[in-house]
Amino acid sequence: MDKKSLATLILLEEDDDDDCMSLLLSTREQSNDFHKSRKKEGYYQILIKSHLNSDDEKFRSFFRLNKDQFNFVLNLIHTDLTKQSTNSVKIPISAEEKLALTLRYLATGETFRSLSFAFRISSSYISIIIRETLETLCLHLVPLFLPPQNKINMKEKALEFWNKWNFPNCVAGVDGKHIRIFCPKKSGSLFFNYKEYFSIVLLAMVDANCKFLFVDVGAYGKEGDSTIFSSSRIGNQVYSGKLFLADEVLPNSDKKLPYIVVGDEAFRLHRHLMKPYSKSSVKSDKRKIIYNYRLCRARRVTENAFGLLSQIFRIYYTLISIKPETCDKLVMVTCCLHNLLRDAFLEKNNHPFYTYESDVEIPKNMTPLIARGGFASADGLEVRDQFADFFNEEGATQWQNERVFRLSS
Structure with missing residues (x-):
């Protein structure tokens, strides 16, 4: 292969790399925009806060717990699941939203991918939320509802x-x-x-x-x-x-x-x-x-x-x-x-x-x-x-x- 042909091939490969990088950055930007819309378009804000909170029957059907039971469980775990805002995460996901996500997972068995589209949270982070929430729930609920034999x-x-x-x-x-x-x-x-x-x-x-x-x-x-x-x-x-x-x-x-x-x-x-x-x-x-x-x-x-x-x-x-x-x-x-x-x-x-x-x-x-x-x-x-x-x-x-x-x- 002569020098001219080799130079042309290298330029074409660089163009391909640029196209791939542009596509990757575009996907990341779209993904970030999708997740940033959580406060305006996610399940928690649109469906739960705006509609289910005013309908006791639908709230219980969605979470399997009524509002009083939901708030009781939330009070037990609120402190442990609340994260402070940082420079990289200005508005962290609240303990209430984490509990809502976990209860919905238990109620339906939906995949993390499906829950990601609904709650506008990445599926990888959903797995972390569910693991941490289950650990915290287990810590606080077991002494109350599965007490030791001597009680x-x-x-x-x-x-x-x-x-x-x-x-x-x-x-x-x-x-x-x-x-x-x-x-x-x-x-x-x-x-x-x-x-x-x-x-x-x-x-x-x-x-x-x-x-x-x-x-x-x-x-x-x-x-x-x-x-x-x-x-x-x-x-x-x-x-x-x-x-x-x-x-x-x-x-x-x-x-x-x-x-x-x-x-x-x-x-x-x-x-x-x-x-x-x-x-x-x-x-x-x-x-x-x-x-x-x-x-x-x-x-x-x-x-x-x-x-x-x-x-x-x-x-x-x-x-x-x-x-x-x-x-x-x-x-x-x-x-x-x-x-x-x-x-x-x-x-x-x-x-x-x-x-x-x-x-x-x-x-x-x-x-x-x-x-x-x-x-x-x-x-x-x-x-x-x-x-x-x-x-x-x-x-x-x-x-x-x-x-x-x-x-x-």
């Missing part, structure tokens, strides 16, 4: 189960779900579960009013479901008996049995954890059929709690694509907000036991634990038989016999 009145919880679900000495239902997440970087098969997708495990104990008592989240999806509970903090408290009071006499009876929690076949039968009799053993035994019916009726509180949680916070209907540690905080925050909403529901109805709610659909992204509960203890077998005797003798009801007969016929 929970176990006798009161057991009475609620007896009055509402006709199961004595029961303080909670226990269950677990696999929550679908995007494959974390460099995680290998740690989060890959038996359903062949990536997940973290949520274990929860739920009271008679579908409120979460204890929540344990973060176990790897690949772990065997029969061992997740026994190795968890909740499982250790249940199997060691530290969670419970001394044995209590059953209503209308002289039988004395321990306080228990109820679960399904995924859990190991224990003195303090009751599960159903196997299907093969109940076919010709009415006594066991009635026990299974009463236990499964009480255990429905866990399914209803998970169903209500996912119906309110639609993030559980999506593939959650955030870091696992942030996802753990997300689950804890939604459980706390769920309890906040349940408290408001009970107060509104002005009655300790609200009317029964039908089963709520649980999304496919929340998969139950596999039904392999491990070995049963001898004490657990004995306690279960005594509960079965109670339900067929002193604790028998007319409606249970009618319903069991209808189901078995």
Whole structure:
């Protein structure tokens, strides 16, 4: 190639570089203009401040919290999320706008890209806002709505189960779900579960009013479901008996049995954890059929709690694509907000036991634990038989016999 041709080629490449640089600068300028319009055109200013604040029903539909609940949560986190103005950021994003953005993410499961167009904030900064807000919410909400066990009145919880679900000495239902997440970087098969997708495990104990008592989240999806509970903090408290009071006499009876929690076949039968009799053993035994019916009726509180949680916070209907540690905080925050909403529901109805709610659909992204509960203890077998005797003798009801007969016929 001669010198003239080489000089011409270099000039053409320089022109191309200039065009690329001009295009890049133009894109940045457009992006900056787009984000600078947040105060005039963003969701927060146009929709929330101008319209939703004057309509209580639409405000609650948008955020899942009413204005009083929103302001209550905002007061808890306002100081921690408020940033001071600097030379580079004259008007920082307010704590109120950060909370609004986070609640909308939990309510819909929208992508950061979609929220970026709506709130006029860059998607990269949205990820930072949501992470920081979830951490702050978790710090302030968990002590209020998921208090430690020594602050929970176990006798009161057991009475609620007896009055509402006709199961004595029961303080909670226990269950677990696999929550679908995007494959974390460099995680290998740690989060890959038996359903062949990536997940973290949520274990929860739920009271008679579908409120979460204890929540344990973060176990790897690949772990065997029969061992997740026994190795968890909740499982250790249940199997060691530290969670419970001394044995209590059953209503209308002289039988004395321990306080228990109820679960399904995924859990190991224990003195303090009751599960159903196997299907093969109940076919010709009415006594066991009635026990299974009463236990499964009480255990429905866990399914209803998970169903209500996912119906309110639609993030559980999506593939959650955030870091696992942030996802753990997300689950804890939604459980706390769920309890906040349940408290408001009970107060509104002005009655300790609200009317029964039908089963709520649980999304496919929340998969139950596999039904392999491990070995049963001898004490657990004995306690279960005594509960079965109670339900067929002193604790028998007319409606249970009618319903069991209808189901078995």
